[in-house]
Amino acid sequence: MLTTAPPTTSAVAPTAPRVVVVDDTPDLRNLLRLMLLRGGLDVVGEAADGRAGIEVVRRERPDIVLLDIAMPVMDGLEALPTLRRVVPQAKIIAMSAFGATQMAARAVAAGADGYVQKGTSLHAILAYVAELSGVEQRPARPVAVTRTHEGGRSRPVNAAPAPIDRRSSGSRDESSTLAVAHAPYGVLEVSDEPSPRVRSTNPVARRLLGGSPAVGALLSLSAPGLAHHVATHRHEADAVFDALLDAGSVRATLRRAGGSLFVYLDSTTEDVGLLRRAIATASHDLRGPIAVIDGVVEALAWGETPVPGAERDRLLQAVGRQVAELDRVTADLFTSTQVHRGTLHVDLHTFRAGALLVDLLGDHDDITVDVREDPPVVADPLRLEQMIGNLLNNARRYGAAPYAVVVRPGTGGRTVRIEVADRGPGVPVDFEPQLFREFTRAQGTVATGTGLGLYVVRTLAEAQGGTASYRRHPEGGAVFTLQLPAAP
Template sequence: MSAEPEPKPLRVVIVDDTADLRELLRLALVRGGMRVVGEAGDGRAGIEAVRIGRPDVILLDLSMPVMDGLEALPHIRALAPHARIIVLSGFGATQMAERALEVGADGYLQKGASLGRILDHIRDIVEGRSINPAPRTGNRPEGWDEQQHGFGAVNHVPGQRDPMPEEPARWDALALAPFGIIEVSAERPYRIVRLNPAAQKLVEVHPLYPGTPLQDVAPELATTIAENRLRGDIEFEATSGAEPVQVTLRHSGSSLVIYLRAITDEVGKLRSAIATTAHEIRGPVAVLCAVAETLTDAEEGDLDAAQQARLMSSVARQSRMLDSITADLLTAAQIQRGTLRVEPHNLDPVALMETLVQDRYPGSVTVDVADSRQVIADPLRLEQMIGNLLSNAHKYGRPPIVLRTRPCDSHPEQLCIDVEDDGVGVPEQFRAQLFREFSRASGTVAAGTGLGLHVVRTLAEAQGGSVSYADAPGGGSVFTLTLPAVTRS
């Protein structure tokens, strides 16, 4: 009898914007007997990698630049209808992962899971032994009517304003909530199903009736929800009535529930900053844990010298990212207390820039030197400022990214350092708030601590310089840092 043929190894494509994490996943997959046939750092490139690689399994990050995982997922499913798609969700993004299940994913894993667990999960999904639970719809209270999208039926005739129906007892508790709650239909024009008094006060339109399109009473809020509703449960800032509000959008069956909280108070801003900072820290920590696991589990000969060197480079990069986050938090605290100190002296900015790019962004940032003068600056603070601007370009812009020194046209005694990207630029209505503490543009998914640009502005001014924003000539953003230059003798 002939021996049974060896089963072919699973073919895997990895789509994640963190190169260090892709490296660790690749090592773990190969060690687990699988074959990595493609990698990509954004959804659009991921679609192409799937088209070329024809994989059995796709590991798909959800939060990526250019095109995120949710947007790319239907295209990937069409290209690989029989492949297993497992999404990788960030810290606290379970609801977003569940949204991915609804639109075609086969399972999900939260980033930070052990590499061994990831391998086991892939095998379970492929062999049909285990899948993630179906998207949760929550425990529906008595009287919930899915077809009517919420608590009780709201039969609205277009053009007719119906009186607010009698409030069911289960809504009474929500009526007392100190934050606003609006339930709307899940599709445009997002007709109001019901809302509590706090929401009525924040929207500042009286009276409100069931069936009213949200666009009629809170147009900015409705537009922002339309832009983000497919991203799962998210938080963002918007204007409702006369004041800014923190908005949390949650999917509930066939409706959307909007939570509104005024953010004029500093405590509210602090809470938001803590939440987003925790999310930022989670990514580097996940990579560091995976490196430790890889090195601990590796047997002699598993890793060659080049692989070990790359792992150590990953540790260094992710540690610097954590250091950058904590540096911004510390600097913000020093600014608040009035204890910020800088120690400027003559230094070569080009050497600092080249080292910074090589350490953190090798191959993804071009250094262009049009002015080689020294500047008068604190070297640690200059590294922090340029690092924040480059981080901002990577999060919100698109390549190519250029870091440039040039003479300042209107101030020859200063040197300008530009960070230019090819993204969509900063919305006109947000530019006045761009460098404020904890500011984020309305309609964007929260990312970062909200401190980076504020820290850049404060540090620049403390050293006799400034920072500004302009549209790039061909589209995109240009952030310009100006500093006193050393006069050539």
């Protein structure tokens, strides 16, 4: 999705630096646009994924690009080399929901001029953009608010983030090394050559490799099978393959960054590693909405000029959407906990699912609700909302519009059949057996998620005497089907 920036009441100078914002969260794009315009910059375009961002940047030729790292279709790391070629003189600033991760160094190595953490105050982001791009910032009077960030440290809202300069930072800078050391998966850096040599490993990678290979040593000496795969796939943009190490089978993802190859190793058998990754992704899903809500609070209180009424209404609507997203994530986490404790409860009622879903989804322009017949169903209406919400969220993350919800009688009239369909790429065939398992996500995907959504859907369906299943759409895409008991 690509757009030209919407009109605004804020005036910008004719010579103001031109900015393109690329982020998959519309509410965050709106906040960044508001912040940049109030700081005297000209937002000339927006996009929701890396591929669309390249098109907007190619068309607008901006001076500054704010680029999210984790996006569907094409992520920021994949888009960076092309953006660098299209606008070699522009300042490209990468963004992520986490500040202390290897993503910062990877983005800088791939061509970004700097990096900011989502959740940093809007005023601090603006100050950083101005500093990095040489823009004289408009005077502003942010309110004196103190927030607590990582590690319990507090800092004022006008404390700018420390810049990362791509000319002096590499893939092994101090902050990224600390983050890689605590990553819940193996990170192995090797040289980009036919016989790769080890450059760095984190603790998880060393354990999976069965030891600590010496820096500079041939990878084939400690992991010949993995070394063969790396050499075979090293020219591919983003290869994913299975390898056998001393600790067992792993799924490896290979990505290029600067003059190195990074190999990300996920154990396919380690439950603790699975749980740690689930915690990391759940934290990401929670932090995104919190960053938007935090930004809205600051935007409403920032400066002496009040936010215009229409803009204030949009900001408050954004808060409502992000609160709903927080509610969805925490509901899934709580449901999973109830399942494990044996305390999951469903409150069965007889009602018409089609009428409920029309009322629930009728104002969503991108969703078609098709109620062919609407026989009464015996189910928990709140749990049905949770299941449909998860399926639509899954479709938006991994699929593509148009989205359709279809309600009709099941075979023999004994069930009510509810389908949620999209026209995306569908589920990878080799991942289909794991689709409804807890804490699982398809390898190689750039979309984030806890890996709980479909597990919760299946568990809730079975708790109500029904089933959940998946099939490929005959015209391309995914179809998820709920079958719930029909009223006698």
